Amino acid sequence: MRMVFRWFGEGNDHISLRDVKQIPGVEGIVWSLHDVPAGDEWSLKQIQDVKQQATDHGLHIEVVESVNVHEDIKLGLSTRDRYIENYIKTIEKLASVGVKVICYNFMPIFDWLRTDLAKELEDGSTALFYEGSKIHDIDPMELVKQISENSEMTMPGWEPERLADLTKLFEAYRGVTEEDLMNNLQYFLEKIIPVAEEHDIKMAIHPDDPPWSVFGLPRIVTNKENLQRILKLVDSPSNGLTLCSGSLGSNPSNNVAEMVREFADRIPFAHIRNVRIYENGDFIETSHRTEDGSIDITDVVTAYHENNFTGYARPDHGRHIWDEKCRPGYGLYDRALGIMYMWGIWDTLEKAKREA
Structure with missing residues (x-):
């Protein structure tokens, strides 16, 4: 297991690379060019700048999260080939600086959805929270209208400046089925996977978060059966998974450790967190500790160890603790604690293996 840490870049993250370097066992950053719009080709100069920043602190940049997929590709519009060509050029540039894994998602409109960014837990910390009653059976167009008319009504991802775009996107997705979305993903993969193979890049699709339909939008990266199907769309080692325990695990029907054991050879990148x-189906993110949530993180890490996992792993979302002012879900302190919890499990398993 190769430990990495998500970093949003100078000027975008309160955490410094000096901070990251001090977390035991962390060897690289998980990064992106967050100012580049989805569908645009990435600049080699900007890519090289990030590499230099990481190298100066003894860290690598082998994992990118994410190269975002343009909505026209997900919708299967006639304009998609232009955006796919830009995606291919970006893959080639990333390979040239040593990138090995590209995480991406295929979620329509939202790449994740929560109703509260700072719900208080019993210990006084706060965390990302999903309240189903604010999502289920609600017409998104009505919600757009309500937020437009009431400046005090807010929801993450529904900022006033984004409402016009949301309206257009919801209209574009009317009538798009899960089968349509799966077909559009296959078209995308058929174009990019040969390029990824040529450049020794592993594409790693991230599960939908949460792993069910929201606002009537189709979602396809939701369970074991769909993961099996996605891996067969283009059956290549370069067509892989970012297995996120928190995203998949928010549906109690999904056994994350079982998925790790089944798909181990197609998981180049692991997100590990608890919920x-x-x-009633609502969920809140917790510490990584198994006892604090509903996911057996000990068994998840054990499943990776049993399969001699040599891919990359990162702590996913953390709580906001010790009065840290941070990007929601991405504080330094709780994610660093999560890393030490994972290393504790891993090191114990390694010792038992040596002594067996």
């Missing part, structure tokens, strides 16, 4: 699921 607590309530009886």
Whole structure:
């Protein structure tokens, strides 16, 4: 297991690379060019700048999260080939500086959805929270209208400046089925996977978060059966998974450790975090500790160890603790604690293996 840490870049992240370097066992950053719009070709100069920043602190940039997929590709519009060509050029540039894994997602409109960015837990920390009653059976167009008319009504990802675009996108997705979306993903993969193979890049699709339909939008990266199908769309080692325990695990029907054991050879990148699921299906993110949530993180890490996992792993979202002012879900302190929890499990398993 090769530990990495998500970093949003100078000027975008309160965490410094000096901070990251001090977390035991972390060897690289998970990064992106967040100012580049989805569909645009990435600049080699900007890519090289990030590499130099990481190298100056003894860190690598072998994992990118994410090279975002333009909505026209997901929708299967006639304009998609132009955006796919830009995606291919970006893959080639990333390979030239040593990138090995590109994480991406195929979620329509939202790449994740929560209803509260700072829900308080019993210990006084706060975390990302999903309240189903604010999502289920609600017409998104009505919600856009309500937010437009009420400046005090807010929801993450529904900022006033984004409402016009949301309206257009919801209209574009009317009538798009899960089968349509799966076909559009296959078209995309058929174009990019041969390029990824040529450049020794692993494409790693991220699960939908949460792993079910929201606002009537199709979602296809949701369960074991769909993961099996996606890997067969283009059956190549370069067509892989970013297995996210928190995204998939927010549906109690998904056994994350079982998925790790089944798909181990097609997981170049692991996101490891815990969530607590309530009886009504709402969920909140917790510490990584197994006892604090609904996912058996100990078994998840054990599943990776049993399969001699040599891919990259990172702590995913963390709580906001010790009064840290940070990007929601991406503080330094709780994610660093999560890393040490994972290393504790891993090192114990390694010792038992040596002594067996």
